[in-house]
Amino acid sequence: MLALRLHDKEDLRLEDVDLPRLEGLGAILRVRATGICATDVKAYTTGARTRLPITLGHEFAGEIVEASDEYREYIGRRVVVNPNIFCGRCEYCLRGEHVLCPNRYAIGIDVDGSFAEYVRIPDQAFRVGGVLEIPGNLSYEEASLIEPLSACFRGQRKLGIGPGDIVAIIGAGPIGLMHLKLAKAFGAAKVIMNEIDDRRLEIAGKLGADYLINPAKEDLEKRVHEITGGRGADAVIVAVGVGAAQRDALRIVARGGRVNFFAGLPAGKEEIPINTNIIHYKQITVLGTSMQTPFEFRRALDLVAAGVVDLKPLITHVFGLNEGLEAFSTALRGEGLKIVIKP
Ligand SMILES: [Zn+2]
Ligand SMILES: [Zn+2]
Numbered sequence: 001m002l003a004l005r006l007h008d009k010e011d012l013r014l015e016d017v018d019l020p021r022l023e024g025l026g027a028i029l030r031v032r033a034t035g036i037c038a039t040d041v042k043a044y045t046t047g048a049r050t051r052l053p054i055t056l057g058h059e060f061a062g063e064i065v066e067a068s069d070e071y072r073e074y075i076g077r078r079v080v081v082n083p084n085i086f087c088g089r090c091e092y093c094l095r096g097e098h099v100l101c102p103n104r105y106a107i108g109i110d111v112d113g114s115f116a117e118y119v120r121i122p123d124q125a126f127r128v129g130g131v132l133e134i135p136g137n138l139s140y141e142e143a144s145l146i147e148p149l150s151a152c153f154r155g156q157r158k159l160g161i162g163p164g165d166i167v168a169i170i171g172a173g174p175i176g177l178m179h180l181k182l183a184k185a186f187g188a189a190k191v192i193m194n195e196i197d198d199r200r201l202e203i204a205g206k207l208g209a210d211y212l213i214n215p216a217k218e219d220l221e222k223r224v225h226e227i228t229g230g231r232g233a234d235a236v237i238v239a240v241g242v243g244a245a246q247r248d249a250l251r252i253v254a255r256g257g258r259v260n261f262f263a264g265l266p267a268g269k270e271e272i273p274i275n276t277n278i279i280h281y282k283q284i285t286v287l288g289t290s291m292q293t294p295f296e297f298r299r300a301l302d303l304v305a306a307g308v309v310d311l312k313p314l315i316t317h318v319f320g321l322n323e324g325l326e327a328f329s330t331a332l333r334g335e336g337l338k339i340v341i342k343p
Helices: 038-046 069-074 091-095 123-127 146-159 174-185 198-206 220-227 243-252 276-282 294-305 321-332
Strands: 002-008 011-016 026-035 059-067 078-081 118-122 131-133 166-170 190-194 211-213 233-238 253-261 285-287 315-320 338-342
Touching: 002 321, 011 321, 026 069, 026 078, 026 123, 038 321, 059 069, 059 118, 059 146, 069 123, 118 123, 131 294, 146 174, 146 233, 146 253, 146 294, 166 174, 166 243, 174 190, 174 198, 174 233, 190 198, 190 220, 198 211, 211 220, 220 243, 233 243, 243 253, 243 276, 253 276, 315 321, 321 338
Parallel strands: 166 190, 166 233, 190 211, 233 253, 253 285, 315 338
Antiparallel strands: 002 011, 026 059, 026 118, 026 338, 059 078, 078 131
16 A cells, blocks of 8 residues: 655655554554644654654544444444554543553554555544544544644633633644634634734635734734733734744743643753743743544534534545655645645
């Protein structure tokens, strides 16, 4: 079968590989749609993976074509899979905070992923509720975006976004735009989008943002204070991996507000000077989130299936797997929003 494999830093190859084998319990999924994520791009530029070569891709949906006896009833079903495989038995899993599981590994990150015609779904994915049937009204393309959406869902739940909140989001890439849609679904009164790329800012406007700020052209702090009557935003989500954006978040959050450093900073750039007195005197909560628990994955799917969050406008490019390298270079150039491969 065809697979898009990373061999080393900046060495991605479309090649013919053996079909994945069942190897005990679990299933084989025929991949029908798989999204390219910033994490895949980061893997390409750094070559940082626990093993190489590896088939990338962790945002995917497809149909189960083969399964061990235990999961036989899944054969023929359309499913979406949480790529994070949790042990289900450790202290964190028992607490419902699976994302902290020290035994976690991920499809497309630690084992072969979904930029291929077929991918192996381990037994443990089923055991922790990570394999969900796709409701009939959702396409495979939409379902493939449940993974990033559920990570955003977790981020907002932890921030406690609620009715009437003024939410500022820094970064209007696919993740920032998912946060915009979710914040509206969570009842935010106003969503302020901040983005240095005017094209992305314009899309944010079309998708329902109440205020658009280009911090490269405008005084961000001044504008947010105008919009909020001098108070600042109740919650700020940093959806770009840029240290300066994290600093900006502290400046534009209201007293007693909440900040989520949702995007990680690139390796070697993690340490930035911040004014901790802002945290102290404004008495704000700064937190970080990544990934999603099985519960959050399920909820995100339910929200999309119910029509509360429409992901379709985020899909700007669809490629075949044979065009995988072109799809990837489109992502590298930062063109479009969500790029989906249909193997
Ligand atoms: Zn991802
Ligand atoms: Zn665990």
